[in-house]
Amino acid sequence: MAERFFAPDVPELRERWGSFTWTSANEKTARMYVGRYPEGRQQSAVIPLLDLAQRQVGDETGTQGWLPIPVIEYVAAYLGMPPVRALEVATFYTMFNLVPVGKYHVQVCGTTPCMLRGSDDVLSACKSRGLKKGHTTADGLFTLTEVECLGACANAPMVQINDDNYEDLTEESMGAILDSLARGEAPKPGPQDGRQTSCPAGGPTTLKKMAERNYDYRPQWNAAAGEGA
CATH class of the missing domain: 3.40.30.10 (Glutaredoxin)
Incomplete structure (x- = not known):
């Protein structure tokens, strides 16, 4: 498992990302996420907003996206929560990249x-x-x-x-x-080996006709149940 650490919070980082704000489209999305939670619980939107911020950074850098410390602080301020709370979330979930990544x-x-x-x-x-x-x-x-x-x-x-x-x-x-x-x-x-989703390797071993179409087995089951009675 890779170590989790932040990119150094140096002046160059602040200069590049200290003025981060939502794009107009992402501002609407951010309001939508926050609006899903009742009054006083807006901080519950921190995970989707961190993800949104990471994707915006990705769009700006032509990469998969990451979360510079100033961007995390922006999300925290947007939600009215202490920065350290948002930093805790970002470090806990590996879906958030804390250092620059590639495309x-x-x-x-x-x-x-x-x-x-x-x-x-x-x-x-x-x-x-x-x-x-x-x-x-x-x-x-x-x-x-x-x-x-x-x-x-x-x-x-x-x-x-x-x-x-x-x-x-x-x-x-x-x-x-x-x-x-x-x-x-x-x-x-x-x-990548041709199988259907997580079906058994080589194809299904039971109810095989269901792999071809939405086959209705119920008449056969009912007939078998009648014979058993």
Whole structure:
């Protein structure tokens, strides 16, 4: 698991991000998020607002986005909460990047199911293309992070790249995804071995007709129940 630390709060950081404000579109979105909570509970919107701020930083920098300390302080002030409370949230959830990242943030799951199913091969594909854990490539395209469980154990090994999951990976398929992104293409997310979502490898073993269409098995079940009576 990568260490969690803030980018140094130096004058250059303050000069670049100290005047951060919502874009007109994001101001409307921020008001919408805050409006979901009753009076006096507006601080409950801190997670969606931090995410919104990270995405705005990403749009401005051409990256996946991150949260400079002045931007976190802006969100805290917007919600009328102490800055340290927003800083606590940002450091707790790994969905928030505390240092600059590349255009594509490659998060490789290294927890037991993915490890047993080949996450080392996934990391090998990354390494062979110059990606190093905890670093951004010189061209600014990729940042590689090894993370804890991302909740797709049935499709191990898997990675999350920005907002998309890529599952059922091999060293070859992971390499193909990275190469496609490097060319400016958009590889299809989800399972990479042809299976349907998280169905058994090789296809379903029961209720097979349901994979073809919304097949109604109830007449057969009713008939069988009648024979049993």
